[in-house]
Amino acid sequence: MPTASLDHPMTELVTHGGADYLSCLVQLSKLTRAERYLEIGTETGQSLSLIDCASVSVDPTYQIKFDVVGRKPACHLFQLPSDDFFARHDPSALLGGKLDLAFLDGLHHYEALLRDVINTERHCRPDSVILMHDCLPPTADMTNRGGRGSLHPKFPNFWTGDVYKTVQILMAYRPDLRIFLFDAPPTGLVAVTGLDPTSTVLADRMDEIVAEFAPRGDDPARLQAFMASITLTSTQHLVDRRSWKALLAGK
Template identity: 45%
Template sequence: MAETTTQTDSAAIPAAAAHPRKALQGPPYRDFVKAVTDAKAARNYLEVGVHNGSTLALIEKPAIGVDPNFVFDRNPVGRKRILHLFQMGSDEFFRDYDPRAIFGAPVDVAFLDGMHRFEYLLRDFMNTERVCDRNGVILMDDCLPVNLEMTERLHRPEQRQDKALAGWWTGDVWKVVTILREYRPDLRITPVDVVPTGSIVVSNLDPSSTRLADAYFEIVDRFAAQTLTPKDYEAYWKVNRPTTAAALLNDFGLSLHVRP
């Protein structure tokens, strides 16, 4: 995960929406990330939010991993020839280092799985797009929450009604998808059916764009207090109805868009 925070949030998730769940039945997100990297024939790979290295270990390309607290329970190198690890927050990393200089090329595939607060993911996206190849791909994790309770900003498992999923927490990173659709309509945004909480594949990148940076404080002020009502939750899923991982991977160049 990216930087931690002590901020709390008193807004409660509506109890009526605690139990209904959405069904995601695709492959595990780690396998999907690897498959995208392979389908892209990526030269390199950047991961923010490494944790125990379970995703990073699958990647066979030269890679950078960023996390403030590595807790490896496996060898993260795998079959990679080169792996750069930075034990620091993502804001600090992007301030002090340039992946393009480390790789000798722009980033081809990035996977963002850091702190589950929208402002952190938004900054990670902004900083990552800036160092990506124009034809690169950014994958954002946890943006298809399968119940409403897990979208709270402060993880409070003891207050959950859906006890079976009380340990799951996506936070409010779902807001970033909504933000990108509004502020960056030039991007291609493809929600994908992978377990446990989906993947958002973002393509048609523009590393020169400053639209998000220019509007950053406006965006934070607008979205910070927003929560999802049951009606909002259903509307979000309608807009972001996921395509299958197989459909995207079978026609990688053409299928990076929302399924009609």
């Protein structure tokens, strides 16, 4: 059982009380009127199956169990690591225009997600939305880089890796971005917009950034401080277009 100790790796750092991440994904596909969708990390296809528009999906080891084609006019699957995909393929060319929505849920290492963000942003418009999953972990014990699932009884075997650091990086190095931290169970959903497909800040400083956020012994304490410092956005802002527009307008 989790202890009450504040710095124990199974201490619950946040309780996400909003709508679950899959229903938020569906809502955002409607709110953005998505016609072109990119998904990095598809696994069984549960998230991809919920999207109706033309899609590109990337995963090095698919284990498809859902109807991922559904009503989509086009559905391109690439069984590759995302770095290889971006090196060899152009998602906006495949889909006939810039992306409206992207869902990044691939390798759960901060530097891998950072590369996915950099590569995805190049195919976006300023008002496109990039979603990042698993970046607001409720416990530190699910943030290891080895794929070990949480021992917390409330989050059995959940693994987020250390992708929360990617949010810290975007906040520190890209103050021009709009970043919303949604309280979507079980591990949060981060939406990034106000994108700049011409930006080279992250790519130019990649080595420095990766070194700055390299794993350290005090990562659990630093995660705890980060989670205590952030303000979550309610998923209520996704219930309809008026609420979403108000959020974007800063109201």
